[in-house]
Amino acid sequence: xPTLPDPVRALExxxxxxxFGGASPADLRPLAARxxxxxxxxxxxLFRAGDVPETLFMVSSGSVRVYRVVRGGTRELTLHVxxxxxxxxxxxxxxxxxxxxxxxVALQTPxxxxxxxxxxxxxxxxxxxxLAAAVIASLARRQAELLARLEGLVFxxxxxxxxxxxxxxxxxxxxxxxxNSDLAALLGTVPELVSRKLGEFYRLGLIQLERRQxxxxxxxxxxxxxGRGG
Amino acid sequence: xPTLPDPVRALExxxxxxxFGGASPADLRPLAARxxxxxxxxxxxLFRAGDVPETLFMVSSGSVRVYRVVRGGTRELTLHVxxxxxxxxxxxxxxxxxxxxxxxVALQTPxxxxxxxxxxxxxxxxxxxxLAAAVIASLARRQAELLARLEGLVFxxxxxxxxxxxxxxxxxxxxxxxxNSDLAALLGTVPELVSRKLGEFYRLGLIQLERRQxxxxxxxxxxxxxGRGG
DNA sequence: CGGTGAGTTGACACCGGTCAAAGACCGTGG
DNA sequence: CCACGGTCTTTGACCGGTGTCAACTCACCG
Numbered sequence: 001x002p003t004l005p006d007p008v009r010a011l012e013x014x015x016x017x018x019x020f021g022g023a024s025p026a027d028l029r030p031l032a033a034r035x036x037x038x039x040x041x042x043x044x045x046l047f048r049a050g051d052v053p054e055t056l057f058m059v060s061s062g063s064v065r066v067y068r069v070v071r072g073g074t075r076e077l078t079l080h081v082x083x084x085x086x087x088x089x090x091x092x093x094x095x096x097x098x099x100x101x102x103x104x105v106a107l108q109t110p111x112x113x114x115x116x117x118x119x120x121x122x123x124x125x126x127x128x129x130x131l132a133a134a135v136i137a138s139l140a141r142r143q144a145e146l147l148a149r150l151e152g153l154v155f156x157x158x159x160x161x162x163x164x165x166x167x168x169x170x171x172x173x174x175x176x177x178x179x180n181s182d183l184a185a186l187l188g189t190v191p192e193l194v195s196r197k198l199g200e201f202y203r204l205g206l207i208q209l210e211r212r213q214x215x216x217x218x219x220x221x222x223x224x225x226x227g228r229g230g
Numbered sequence: 231x232p233t234l235p236d237p238v239r240a241l242e243x244x245x246x247x248x249x250f251g252g253a254s255p256a257d258l259r260p261l262a263a264r265x266x267x268x269x270x271x272x273x274x275x276l277f278r279a280g281d282v283p284e285t286l287f288m289v290s291s292g293s294v295r296v297y298r299v300v301r302g303g304t305r306e307l308t309l310h311v312x313x314x315x316x317x318x319x320x321x322x323x324x325x326x327x328x329x330x331x332x333x334x335v336a337l338q339t340p341x342x343x344x345x346x347x348x349x350x351x352x353x354x355x356x357x358x359x360x361l362a363a364a365v366i367a368s369l370a371r372r373q374a375e376l377l378a379r380l381e382g383l384v385f386x387x388x389x390x391x392x393x394x395x396x397x398x399x400x401x402x403x404x405x406x407x408x409x410n411s412d413l414a415a416l417l418g419t420v421p422e423l424v425s426r427k428l429g430e431f432y433r434l435g436l437i438q439l440e441r442r443q444x445x446x447x448x449x450x451x452x453x454x455x456x457g458r459g460g
Numbered sequence: 461c462g463g464t465g466a467g468t469t470g471a472c473a474c475c476g477g478t479c480a481a482a483g484a485c486c487g488t489g490g
Numbered sequence: 491c492c493a494c495g496g497t498c499t500t501t502g503a504c505c506g507g508t509g510t511c512a513a514c515t516c517a518c519c520g
Contacts, residue, residue: 095370
């Protein structure tokens, strides 16, 4: 149970978030007043693809994975994983009444999210220039990320994508790998291939692997593989 | 040469566009006053990837292809083709000062675009709730399209993508195919494979091909191929 | 009539996906 | 403490789609 009332915590969260941080507390207060917190356990769904998005979420603690299910349910593609102070469902809420294009699920127990009613958010964001600017910039940036993602998935090979992942997440210090299934969903492939590639990198002496803890050994070579490969 | 002064034509164009059409003329007039028109010939570049986006474009006549060059310049991926009343460079302008992620080139002679200074657009859009709402909705929708595109490129086979293209562009009446290179850039593959697949569809009696004019013969079968293909 | 560019076609290599089997790991409950 | 079951991981064999290279045809044009 929170020690402070929701609106106070909501304001605190919003005003320290990258999207809304630039706005003044006065602008954020009415929005925070409409917010409620919700706690999820690992695996609990926040929303499903096809739902009409009626809530904007901001992660308070834990993390949320946003993903699509494709190929008749046989494959998943993780779009992004959001940590504290990040928005979830931003697109859906602002795209109008289109159904949400993705599922969202909590990755940790507990994961706490701030829920903001979509209608209130829209009304308030559109009417406040600073908020409108922040939201637009955030959407635009997200779109650029998505584009880079698309390019990687379509035009680079699995080895390049895995090398890029390792550099991003295990560059300094050891890193606990997610399951091969989760990695596969992130990299757009299947668990078997993740296993093979990891083994290959290990045999080449590029990484150290010990009980799902990975450490980069040969960073220049990994960068060569990730970067100008092909 | 236009018979009307630019601001008048600009207002006319803006107020009939899907993005800004919902706004009142009073809201649009200051924006239109800052607009200038520019005429391009086929193949002329509107901007390049890496440029800092200082202008928002709206196509007035003709069409503009937005694309990325990948794999060290050996491959192109067409992101979208925009016709009259559609925005180009929307993301770049609103994403902040990040460099543009794509190239844009005119597809026809002549192609006329309305050029709006980015700073003026931002200031005006953020300060006008109706415009902010429209822009956000437009960005969000574009992002959803991009997502669908990503999914198709990653998880469906060339045959499915080509069938989908044919259904979209040649469903009613004949359609002049672009060159195989252009089609390849659109479908995320190479000209040779486009040629093969088109030949295959022709031999199967799904389409009629005559001097680059294509006509759909067996629509149900194409829909089957494009849709729930395994 | 030669030249250029686009389109077509064949041979081939390789990556990635699938299926199946076996091994490693981790919890629970006896 | 050990046995058990489930999940995850690893590995092998195999197949099909896609990309590449090269040769050839065709249309168009000077």
